[in-house]
Structures are given as structure tokens and as C-alpha cells.
Amino acid sequence: MADPVLTVAELLRPAFAAVAGGECDPTVRPSDRADAQVNGSLALAKKMGKPPREVAEAVMAQANLSAVCSTTEIAGPGFVNLTFANEFLAGELRAAMADPRLGVRTQAAKRFVVDYSAPNVAKEMHVGHLRSTVIGDAIVRMLEFFGHHVVRENHVGDWGTPFGMLIEHLIDLGEAEASRELSVGDLDMFYKQARQKFDADDTFKERARKRVVALQGGDTETLRMWKLLVAESTRYFDRVYDLLGVLLRDSDIMGESAYNQLLPEVVERLSKANMLVTSDGAEVVFVDGFVNRDNEPLPLIIRKGDGGYNYATSDLATVIDRVERLKVDSMLYVVGAPQAQHLEMVAAVARKAGWLPDTVEFNHVVFGSVLGEDRKILKSRSGETVKLDALLAEAVERAEAAISEKNPELDVATRKAVARQVGIGAIKYADLSIDRVKDYIFDWERMLSFDGNTAPYLQYAHARICSIFRKSEHSRESVRGGTVDIDHAAERALVLRLLQFDTAVVDAVERHSPHRLCTYLYELAGEFSAFYEQCPVLRAPDDATRASRLMLCDSTARVMEQGLALLGIEAPEQM
Template sequence: MEKFEKYNYQTEESEAKLKEFISKVNELSTQGFISESASAEVVAAQLHNTKLKHRLAVLQRAIAEEEKKLGINSSTGSSSGKAAKVGGAPKKMSATVRDRMSIRDYLTEVFTHALRTAFPDLEDKTAAVAPTNEKYVAKFGDYQCNDAMALCKIYKDKGVKKSPLEIAQSLADVVNKELASNPNLAKVVDKIEVAKPGFVNVFLSRVYAGEQLKDIVLNGVQPPSLDKRLRVVVDFSSPNIAKEMHVGHLRSTILGDAICRLLEYLGHDVVRLNHVGDWGTQFGMLIAHLQDTYPDYLTKSPPIADLQAFYKQSKKRFDEDETFKKRAYQCVVSLQKFEPDYKKAWDMICDVSRRDFQKIYDRLNVTLTERGESFYQKHMEELVPYLEKKGLLELDDGRKIMWGDDRGLIPMTIVKSDGGFTYDTSDMAALKHRIEHEKANWVVIVTDLGQGVHFKLLGECGKKAGFLDPNKTRLDFVGFGVVLGEDKKKFKTRSGDTVKLSELLDEGLRRSLDKLKEKNRHTELTPTELSEAQQAVAYGCIKYADLSHNRNLDYVFSFDKMLDDRGNTAAYLLYAYTRIASIVRAAGVNIDDLVKSAHTTPVSLEHPKEFALAKTLLRLNDVLTLVTRDLCLHHLCEYLYDVSTAFSEFYDNCYCIEKDEAGKIKKVHTGRLLLAEATARVMKKCFDILNINTVHKM
């Protein structure tokens, strides 16, 4: 303990604060608000408390310094070579295949460590590190820690004067000290600079960038290392049986699939569930209509291929014929008892719908496991006594309801007045099943924003019921806006009907073929290549137009815009990818030989445009981490566009292949070809996550 005696608990700041406090207490005593003896006790207690707090901060700082000398990680009690928690010593950062992570997250750990070292009284604070705006990278570095301004305000509120520049310099001093002693950090960071009014700028190392890109060429694009593999249930698409999939199902299907692909790529155990509407009143009227229209349905399969028309006919009868309506309700009761004849009719109707749904899923290259509302019938029956036993259900005009946190909103209807169940019941039962039976650590529900209140209430009721523990299970409602027509109104046909998804995809194919022919691609590609390009452009543009918009907002559906090969569109990006992929072919280099050359030839990063492209490629894991947090795929689309733009600038300024006047190749820059190959691989990985097919010729 002798080594700690040099740290005196009294500082100018603490003395000033104490004098101010004592003055206020004496003033209150003089005015008669507190007794003289009480004021003395308060002052003594405050003085003692201040001493203890400051002594604790000093001891923690001293201990941290001693542990650092000994190579001990205070967060784990182990060697500093082990991974540390945020706020401890920075996590090891290397260019090995097994140890990849987001550079932004790594630098956040570095600066959090610096913040808590330089300012131990702010030990609960986490640093904020962000990529520098691309316009200012050359001058202000690749990443910035901008905490100094916020910390300045914190100290100002405490009555302590510290300038943002002074705070920034303190952070930089700690990081520079770490930079001089930590080879892992020195491998990533070239230098640290402080700029007015209080920015700490981080410049990445060319050596580190080269090693990372070499790794991409040799081993492919690998996901960031996973702290914990989670079991994730993603509920998406969810059309209704007996109704055709329409444009309203487009966003849920595309968003849900991309989220699954991202989480699967990161290494999570993903369950893709299609919570179809296959239970309820509508099946009563469909079965009753089936019995009347095809009385021999039990022995002869009825020709109900056009299920949409069949549904409309049964709905018309249900609305207009009271006798038919009563029969329909009775059919529902019989179906829910799983009576054989009624279940067979229900199976027939569901099978017709499934075949139609599957055609759409096949075209979009989406896989799902169907688990409709019917699956949860027995679980709904078990849910009611479960909630009653916990005293969570209330009677309300014959209904059994359950409230969330706010009684000013609406409750969940668990049992209707006629004894039937509702969507509330099936969703509660589904959530309980996913957590308890599927053992989900994370549940993601992808549906329109109009159902936001319902799913907020579902989360609240799940917590009240005791099966949803936020500390063990993450629940995300991934809401999305409406698809609009070019008139900025809800996207419909000219007749006012909902746009069928199959017809939308057909129109996309027609328009993409016209676009390819407009550019004379049909004269350059084989029929097979043309068909592949047509489908890649059509389906890719439809998906990208959706995913590239913030899902929380409505977006305008326009074939003209999404098929434009300029700007941030799938058409432009697919063309860019094929151009990059063609460079190696144009150089006459075998791709296997190029990959092998990465062992001996460094990736070329000397030119500013080469290094700018390299650093853009290195941001992939930053972006994937961000998308994992907020489940907004437009971040990845913006990144893909950034990569394409950075490559164009590189390609315009740096020749990969040099030719003589006769057009013959006189020099091939292998280091630049390796950079082009790394770019193509990163773009391909982004396309794969977005479920957009690429082609090598377009």
C-alpha cells in the first residue's frame, strides 16, 4: 500500500467544491433552516464522502496501472492476451482467420479503456467512435472519437473547467501510450491526432489493410468472430391461406429472408418460420361453401385451382346469407375439434394455397418452414389456464382480456365472448412456444408498422406472464412502411385492386428483358446468359429497391427508377460487379493462379485511391454489426454502393492492365488485380446476404 501514498485525495477541484458546499450549508444554518449541530454533521459527512470517492478513484487507477504492468486483465483476472470486456484492456486485434471483428467496435473498446483510464470518475461511460465522413478522410483520418465535447459538458455540470481540446488530448495520450506498447493495436492504427475543437482522429495502417485484403483473397470473406451463437426464430412473410400473395407480402418476405441470411452468415442458428393464417372464421365459410359446391369432395378432389375466386364466392354468401353464416360458424367449431371430414376439407384448401405460395418463394429463392396458427391450437388451450393461474386475465363483457403496462391503451383479448380464440391468443401462444420449446434466444417478427402496438403489447404481456425474460431472450418487432405507387398512394392496380405478387414479378421480367435488349445485350449473350441476366436484374431490382430504403418509411415502387443503371440501384451494382469480375478475365490471368500469387505479392495500396478502396472494404464488419443491432438492411445497401463508387474511382485512376497502341497487354499489375478480386468478393458477399443473384456477363 506504500506505493499508493503518493496519491493525495485533496485536489484543487475537490477543495473548491467542498468550500462551495460548506458555504451553502452555513448559509442554511444562519437562516435557521437547519441547526448548527446538524450543519456540522452534514459538512463532516460530505467531507468524508468526498475523501472516500476520490481515494477509491485513485486506488482504481493505481491498481489498473499495476495490473497492466503485470499483464493482468482486470475484467477477467486472466492474462491480457484473452478477450476483454468493453472498458477493460483492448481486445486482441489480428489479421488471422479466426479473429476478425468490427474495426469500429475494436476502436470503441480502445477509447473506452482510454476514457476510463484518463477520467476514472467517469467509469460508467463508454466511448463513441464513428467512421469519418468520406470527404474528410484524407485530412481527419478514418475514424473519430468525438466524446470530448460531451465530456466537457459533464464536467461543466460538475463545476469543473475542462476544455474539449484538453479532454481530447488526455484521451489521445492514453491511446498513444497503448499504441507504443501494444503490437496488436499498432498493427491496426498508424497514428492518432487531435484536432480542434476536440476530435481524436484515427488513421488506419496500410500494413493492416493489406493483410486483411490478402486474407479475403486467400480465404474468402469471413464473418466477424461471434461472442455467442444464438438460436434465432424469424417470423416473416405470413400470407393468409385461400388468398393470393400480393405486394403487401413483398416487404415482409424480402426483409425477413435478408435478416435470416445475415444471421446465418454470422453463425447463428436460425429458424425461418412462416406463420400463415390457416385458422379461424374464414375456414368455416370456405368449408361450408366446399360442401355445397363439391359435395363429393371426400372421394373426388375438387377443382379449386382458383382459390381467390372460391374465397370471394364464399365470402359473398357469408355476408348475405344468415343461414350459411351459422353453418360456417358450426364448421369452425367442428374444425377446431379436428373432426376428420372437416380437417380433410381444410387440408385440401391449404394444399392449394401452399402450391401457389411455393411458386412465389421459388422465384424469390426464399426458404421457409410453415407453422401456421393452427399449429398453436392446443397451445392456446393450455395458455388460458396458465394465465388464469397467474391472475393475469380479467373478465370484460364476456371476454377474457389481459392488459399490458399501460391501461390507457387496449388490452389483449385472450378469449372471445363466444369462447373462441383470437390473433392475440395465437401470438401469445406462439411466443411462449418459441421461447420454451424452440429455446430461442432471439425472436424476430417481421410485419407492417400498423401492427406495432399489437407487438409492443405482446412483448409486455409476455414479460408479465413470465416466459419472456429480456435478459435471456431478445424480442424484435421489425416493422416496415407501405409500398406506394408513383402517385404516392397505396400501390394498387388501375382498377383499384391489390397488386398480385406473381403479376409484379412477371412485369419485372418483361421490363428487365426490354432493358437488356435496349442495350443490345441479346446480341452479345447466349440465350442462357440472357435469361440469367434477365432474372438477376428483374428480381434483384425488386428486392434492392425495397431493401435500400429505410424499412420504417414508405417507399415508391417504380420500375423505371429501379431498372436505371445509374445511381444506387441493383441494375447499376450488378453491372459494376460484372465489370469487376471481367477484369481478371481481360488480363488473361487464371483465377487460381491469381489467388496463389497473394502469398507472395502484396495487395497494391500505395496510391490514395487504392488505399481509399481498401479502407471501404474493411468497413464491411462495421456495417454488418450495425445491421445486426437495428435490423435495417439499407445500411448494407448503402455500403455496397460505397464499395462500387470507391472501385470506380480506383479503376479510373489506377490501371490494372496496361496495353500498347495495338491493344496488346504489355503489363499486368498483379497487386491491383488482387485488390479488384477482394472487391468482387466483398460485393458478392453483400449480394448473397441481400439474396440477389449475380452473373458474370450482363
């Protein structure tokens, strides 16, 4: 528990309880008038029918904050302003930095499944996959940091009617040629050609239809060709994931096809539970509270009129699998907002059918769209969807151009490596730093800027610290374990901010909101900037001050590096 706000809240809790005659939240919050402010007296005063300042006084008389606060002051209508003692802060920082977790609390380990990314086989990954992939990845990293057991599931679209036409197109092209085309990464062309034939040619359409039946019937030769398509796509996904620097690997792929065997089970269970109804030729479940356009009950379609299953069925199957086989405590679906209602219905059916106990969380981690400058879904200039690998390549290119211009001394190899870290970091951070439920406007200039809440700004703060150490006689490690003397306001502010890493990470993971960690890191970088400006490190007035400031620098770099790592962003040592 590094955050001093929590420490003081715990110290105040008994005092509040004594005055209130029972459990009572002190509600301690960071304050712009002091280090922290206690708000609990006002609510308690109302309950007790006493003047708030009187209650505050009574509480403070009961509490002993002398080890933690240098001053406490009752102010305004009944707030208590707290100023932490410098020795306390220095001690807390020392303790936090002696901890490999940098002072971040631990949590009771739980089992999670995080469902994210989900591209389609034989289709290009586009900007629409960016948010799910990047946000999901950050959430996985944060959960793992807390020691949770996390199963990553990449629910790729590898099944369904389009595969009839794709396989037939593969046959037309010849496998060698198809493989060649797919391996180049030009998946869109392949898909479009198949689509075109499907739309224009009735005999092809009929072949495709028959092929789907063969595929679902488990025909060996059809399956072999299907696997070929999947394998080529997987290789392509890996390339994108590698460039993007996310954790997803082949072994994380749990495509729709992986749930095929469970689909009849879904139907059977729903049928046994008497939830299944035949409606317009399809087998459906009507879900309480959902209505259609005409105010009629809205069904979840389990089995289509033609006997085929659809995505609702396989999504229900994922719930069974994750609860019963993986035995998870929590499922996170990092899926775009348009699927909100669908997922709500899936969860409702699973709960009602008894597959999803109340003890297991089902969370839709919604996110908004990536918009262009016209505030519409981001499209390329020609009006097509923006390919993800092209987008990433452009980011690296732009970053490299900026680095060449600003820091020409870097050798080519370093420049290339840093360009990748900065360019990819910028794209990911632009995505992560905005409240995920909102849409955001994609803007190259802003995300690659060294000013404002951007990856390059944070990375630069880190690189500056590394630069200081390169010029000093000391290694980063050698200054650890030292003591910080707080005698400058900027040092004090920096220490206080470093101790809040704890709360920032907990907050971000609990709300599944990486942007809260981003905001924290931005504030940390700002605090460091002020310190850097006002407190010379290498030219400090004396050895003790220099040692103290080097320790502060190292602490900042460690928190920045760890914080960025939790977001899936690298921190170069120079840029």
C-alpha cells in the same frame, strides 16, 4: 475485426483510461477530413475541466498508434484526425481476404426465431406480403452468417371463421374442380366466390357457421377438406417463394392451426395467474398502460363471447412454444406497423404471466407500407391489390427487355437467367435499401435503373469485375493471397471501404436493418467505379500493379457477392 476504426479504438482505449483515470470511450468515427477522427477528448475535457486540446495531447502522448497510423493530428476544438498507414491497410485487407468471412467479426451463437411472410391460405399473395417476406429473409440470412441458430416460422393464416365458407364452397364446386381452380393459382376468385355466397345466401351462411364448428371440433371429414385447401395453397406459396428466391420452405410453415392444442393452455395459465377477467361476455386480460378511445382500460381478448379463440390467443401461444420448446433467446416478428400495439400487448401479457423472461428478447421488426405514385397503398390500375406473382413476373419481363436492348449479344438462356436475377434483385433491393420503418414509393423505373442505389448498379459493378477476369489470363482464385500495393488514392479508398464490410454487416444485423448493408454496398460500388475509371487493371503499367489491382478487383467482387447474398440477391457474372 477488420474495420480499422475498431482497431484504433481498441488501441486508444487504454490511453483514454490512463488520462481519465477510469473507463472512457474514445469515440472514434469515420471522418470526411481524415480516415477517422477521435472525438472522445472533448467529452473527457468537459469532465476533467481541462482544455480539450490539452486532453487530446495527453491521450495521444500515452497512445502508440505507429503500427496503424501514418499521421495523427489534433485539429479544431480537440478532435484528433487519424490517417491509417498504407502498409497497415494492405495487411488488414490481406488478412480479411484470407478469411472466408471476409473479415466480419463473429458473434456468440444464440437461438432465434424469425416470424415472417405469413400469407393466408386460400388467398392470393399480394404486394403487402412482399416486405415481410423480403426483409425477414434478409435478416435470417444475416443471422445465419453469424452462426446463430435460426428457426424460420411462416405463421400462415390457416385457421378461423373464413374456413367455414371456404370448405362449403369447396363442397359446392366439387373437390376436383376446386383443386383445379386453386392449382391454377387463382385463389382470389375462389375466395371471392365463397365470400359472395356467404354475404348473399343465408342458408350458405348457416352451413359455413356449422362447418366452422365441425372444423374446430376436429371432425375428420372436415379436416380432410381443410387439408386439401391448405395443401393447394402451400404449393402456390412455394412457387412464389421459389421465384422470389427466399429460404422459406414447407417445413417452415407454422400456421395458426399448429398452435391449436396450446390455446386452452394459454387460458388455463392466465386463469391460474388471476389475470383473466370476464368482460362483455368475453374472457380478456387488461394490460397496464393501454386504454381505448374512451380512456377505459384496453383488454387483450383471449376468448371471444362465442367461446372461440382469436389471434391474441394464438400469438400468446407462439410465445410459450418458442420460449419453452424452441428455447430461443430472441424472437423477431417481421410484421407490419399496424400490428405494433397488438404485439406490444402480447409481449406485456407474456412478460407479466411469466412466460417471457427478461433474458428472452421480443422484437417487433416493424416496416412501413409499399405506396403507389399517389402516395397511397399500392393498388393496381383497377384499384385492386397487386398480386405478388404478377409483380415479380413484370419485374423479370422489364429486366429482360432492358438486357435485350443493352446487351444483345447474350444468348437467350443466359439472358433469361440474368433477367430473373436482375428483375427479382431490383424488387428486393428497392424494398431492402430503404429504412424499413418508413413507407416507400414503388417505382419501376427507379428500381431498375443502373444509376443510384439500386440492385442493377451493384450487380453491374460485380459483373464488370467478372468481365475483367474473363479477359485476363487469371482466374479469380489465382490472385487471392496476393499483396495489395496502395499507391493511388482510388485504390486506397477502395481498400478502406472493403475493410468496413465488417461494421456494415454487424450494424445491419444488430439493428435488423438490411438497408444499412445496402448503403454500404452502394458506397463500395461507387468506390469501385472511381477505381475502375482511374486505375487501369489489365493495362496496368507493370505486372506487380496489375496483380495488386486484380487482387483488389477480386476482393471487391467477393464482398459484393457476399453482401448481396446476405440480402438474398444474386450477382450475375455478366449482364
